[in-house]
Amino acid sequence: GAVVSQHPSWVICKSGTSVKIECRSLDFQATTMFWYRQFPKQSLMLMATSNEGSKATYEQGVEKDKFLINHASLTLSTLTVTSAHPEDSSFYICSAARQGRPTYNEQFFGPGTRLTVL
Amino acid sequence: QKEVEQNSGPLSVPEGAIASLNCTYSDRGSQSFFWYRQYSGKSPELIMSIYSNGDKEDGRFTAQLNKASQYVSLLIRDSQPSDSATYLCAARAYAGKSTFGDGTTLTVKP
Numbered sequence: 001g002a003v004v005s006q007h008p009s010w011v012i013c014k015s016g017t018s019v020k021i022e023c024r025s026l027d028f029q030a031t032t033m034f035w036y037r038q039f040p041k042q043s044l045m046l047m048a049t050s051n052e053g054s055k056a057t058y059e060q061g062v063e064k065d066k067f068l069i070n071h072a073s074l075t076l077s078t079l080t081v082t083s084a085h086p087e088d089s090s091f092y093i094c095s096a097a098r099q100g101r102p103t104y105n106e107q108f109f110g111p112g113t114r115l116t117v118l
Numbered sequence: 119q120k121e122v123e124q125n126s127g128p129l130s131v132p133e134g135a136i137a138s139l140n141c142t143y144s145d146r147g148s149q150s151f152f153w154y155r156q157y158s159g160k161s162p163e164l165i166m167s168i169y170s171n172g173d174k175e176d177g178r179f180t181a182q183l184n185k186a187s188q189y190v191s192l193l194i195r196d197s198q199p200s201d202s203a204t205y206l207c208a209a210r211a212y213a214g215k216s217t218f219g220d221g222t223t224l225t226v227k228p
Binding site for chain 1: 150152154159160161162163164167206208210215216218220221
């Protein structure tokens with residue numbers, strides 16, 4: 001149990017285009033999902049917290065108009081990188097919080113999406 | 119001061135030894151604690167959760183929690199080369215988001 005999928009696993013796009021990444025919890029409902037970015041050999045950086053049916057909460061310094069997050073159902077959240085530029089190239093990872101005792105909201109990570117912007 | 123602090127390492131142990139990974143946290147409201155393993159180029163994988171003071175064992179892994187000292191540790195017994203990875207500690211207050219440490223890189227040498 002507790003499987004989170006992400007699609008696509010990798011994407012290469014031209015500068016200026018938009019890219020959508022999907023995150024799904026396959027065997028549990030997740031009212032809260034998280035989006036992270038990780039550069040090579042660096043720490044996880046939380047970008048935003050996504051709550052089903054409401055607006056996402058963005059971390060300081062993350063442009064909400066550039067990284068659009070939609071959490072339309074209890075099993076799906078999407079991240080759209082708008083007008084991507086080479087500096088947006090990174091490893092994007094989502095996680096979903098499985099709620100309720102006794103799991104105390106463990107977070108399970110998707111496999112990640114490697115974005116390369118040319 | 120970071121909310122969750124870990125020694126960055128690298129920590130190197132010989133195969134078969136015990137690897138000890140440590141973590142301290144600053145938020146006394148933290149109630150749930152997690153250890154994740156992240157292989158290079160992959161996403162983190164949850165390996166242990168602990169919520170109460172004391173030890174919790176799962177196979178070769180033992181998590182230890184001391185809320186009074188705000189300290190969490192992970193022991194890996196009989197370390198294998200396949201355990202070589204970065205280990206992330208996370209702390210979560212009730213109804214809050216998890217805060218992650220920067221990770222400790224472990225290398226197990228054959």
